Amino acid sequence: MTEGFRLKFNNASQRIFGGTVRPTVLAWETNDAENSWSAEARLIDINGDKLLASVGQATASRKQEAKELAAKSGFERLREMYPSIDLSDI
Numbered sequence: 001m002t003e004g005f006r007l008k009f010n011n012a013s014q015r016i017f018g019g020t021v022r023p024t025v026l027a028w029e030t031n032d033a034e035n036s037w038s039a040e041a042r043l044i045d046i047n048g049d050k051l052l053a054s055v056g057q058a059t060a061s062r063k064q065e066a067k068e069l070a071a072k073s074g075f076e077r078l079r080e081m082y083p084s085i086d087l088s089d090i
Contacts, residue, residue: 005069005071005075006025008072008087009023009041009056009072009074012079015085016082021052022046023043024041024043025040025042025071025074026042035059035061036061037061037063038057038059038066039060039069040054040056041054041055041057041070042054042074043055055073055078056070056071057073058073
């Protein structure tokens with residue numbers, strides 16, 4: 001799976017917030033046999049020490065897939081939250 005939505009999530013965050021926040025997608029293992037990975041798209045402060053918002057979550061059987069799905073969810077959430085900002089070319 002490509003990193004398409006992770007790049008879109010990062011680029012959308014930069015367009016909306018400039019350099020004031022840092023987008024990140026974290027993943028961790030779970031105890032679920034079918035969906036053994038969870039991931040969350042987050043916006044943290046530029047220093048990296050304060051969570052500002054969790055904007056997307058996902059689970060999957062593979063780590064990279066969970067991260068990509070969480071980034072997709074985060075990107076879509078940013079589009080909903082900021083409809084006046086054109087993200088169509090991202």
